Amino acid sequence: MLVGVYLGGNLIEQIKSDEKASESLGEILGLLSAKFEISKIIYANGPGSFMGLKVAYLTLCTFCVARGLEFYGVDGFALNGAKPIRANKNMSFVLKNGAISLQRVEPYEFELPISLDGLELIADALPNYVIDAV
Template structure:
């Protein structure tokens, strides 16, 4: 059995396949999550049997978060495979994440805030070489961080 980790908050989209907690395959795709997730998983589901799906639930691209959640939640329900999640800071060494304008999401301890930053050091997302399922949560609802402007 394998676990799949999906980070679709920006480009490239990253999908990692893990066996016994170790990364065995990494997929990078520059496309949009709405275009490529189905293609990626069509191929993966033919080659692997999954025990868990994991995704970065935000903050990040609203559309990336929505599409990824809906796609993986649907797979989770139809395939009866648990869906776990964590915040995006787990995958970028806790560096700031672009919100809007000069506003960035930052994580202080367990609190995520939106703060103005002039030129923050941005570290891209990276799949870890190994994972521990204990670090992921069954609270898998998307985290948007800020409300839509109305």
């Protein structure tokens, strides 16, 4: 998991965790809210792990509602140069010609943009699961 803090639209701090969102997101939110005045949350709303997206969405949405914060989604492909995104242990989501498919390829890591300028925010932040849960 990768979390960034932006001031004036520019990245000022990053937190990376190898733990699952369900294990670390609440703690990270607590630490950041004690250190910064948070006004907006933007998260990668997919594609990704069905459970990971669901946990992240519910946690972040609840946090935003409780604190009266703006909440947006962003396409995960915008955070890794449109390269493959891990779907599960063996498969990755691949974006080609505007369509997303599952393929057996190595995923790339997400990178936070230095600036939020040009990032297409999605006001309807619901997760984009791409595939149904099995």
